[in-house]
């Protein structure tokens with residue numbers, strides 16, 4: 001049965017929290033200070049999920065005018081109407097709460113750094129496109145958790161360059177056809193050249209879709225450097241994707257890249273300056289992607305090793321290392337847990353011998369291990385990680401809950417959290433990136 005409730009706090013995931021009759025309710029689309037009529041969607045013994053039937057009072061925190069006409073419908077951002085300072089406070093509190101509740105730890109130094117840009121910060125977007133049988137295009141995002149397309153012509157989170165291209169797609173007129181739907185991933189590369197976009201088409205019905213007319217039109221667009229379907233990614237040639245810290249980073253379309261470019265530069269600098277200050281020379285980068293964080297560390301290090309599941313990302317890391325003459329790097333395409341298990345086994349076997357190297361899999365001794373896992377974290381790999389006995393662990397995370405779980409475990413197994421810096425990579429949404437600095441506890 002529907003009920004009225006006041007939202008008193010907000011949870012990671014962006015849902016407002018209300019406490020009613022001893023039960024915690026998570027209500028999507030709400031913020032603290034909203035008073036709403038809740039329609040329950042799911043009810044368990046101690047908590048429930050609900051949606052808003054009616055806003056009775058809107059929170060005074062909703063004090064800003066959202067620039068986007070479809071804010072609240074498209075499901076992309078939750079907080080365009082919330083002052084940026086408040087968003088930052090909430091994100092910091094997500095982490096502090098998770099550390100306390102899940103990790104059972106208190107971290108003295110916990111800070112958050114604002115994104116250099118609140119708007120137009122994304123260098124990659126994924127939009128849905130529908131072309132009707134007459135060739136008219138609708139482009140946008142799916143509404144919330146539905147498959148209902150909310151049409152847009154631009155996105156206030158996307159970079160100006162992406163928006164110019166989105167405007168072109170939204171106005172496209174294609175020949176009559178069977179009616180096609182697909183997703184378009186548009187990635188901006190950091191180059192002075194006008195052709196600064198990679199466009200990948202993900203057909204919803206596999207190879208049977210007729211995308212010829214679309215691909216032809218996109219190929220002729222002056223901003224496009226590469227366009228193809230997801231089945232053609234193999235043919236994309238590596239390109240210098242960006243230059244930073246004296247490194248040219250090589251990439252190809254379709255691999256993971258950080259989307260907030262200036263804040264990614266800040267992340268790299270935090271990692272690099274800390275490593276330099278500590279004098280770390282032997283580095284392992286777990287979930288290394290195409291070497292985003294570890295390539296700058298390779299200059300001035302004894303060696304850098306990187307492990308990553310995606311072989312194409314590893315190919316790009318190798319290409320960047322070659323282009324930048326970083327011969328002290330070792331790259332492995334492998335599941336991270338499997339690789340660390342193998343390193344830990346070999347390190348154990350090598351104990352007693354004067355070996356610091358594991359033949360085919362690269363070095364075994366590391367001053368610091370960098371972790372940057374997907375949302376699920378790295379719990380399964382932690383015991384092998386500590387068997388490698390690094391002096392320090394730098395853990396980059398996009399999920400406060402799994403970060404808290406993992407570093408909570410590490411604090412019970414010989415490491416202490418020195419500080420955590422949250423970096424707001426995703427303004428106007430609930431997402432938050434964090435960088436935790438852990439040192440081996442020499443008091444143990």
Ligand SMILES: C[S@@+](CC[C@H](N)C(=O)[O-])C[C@H]1O[C@@H](n2cnc3c(N)ncnc32)[C@H](O)[C@@H]1O
Pocket residue numbers: 256257258287288289290291292293307308309310313334335336337372373374
């Ligand atoms: C959050 S990204 C970080 C990448 C890189 N550190 C960066 O900053 O660009 C996580 C990476 O983990 C990789 N990955 C996902 N599952 C993996 C696994 N089981 N083992 C190794 N790498 C994995 C993904 O392909 C992705 O490149």
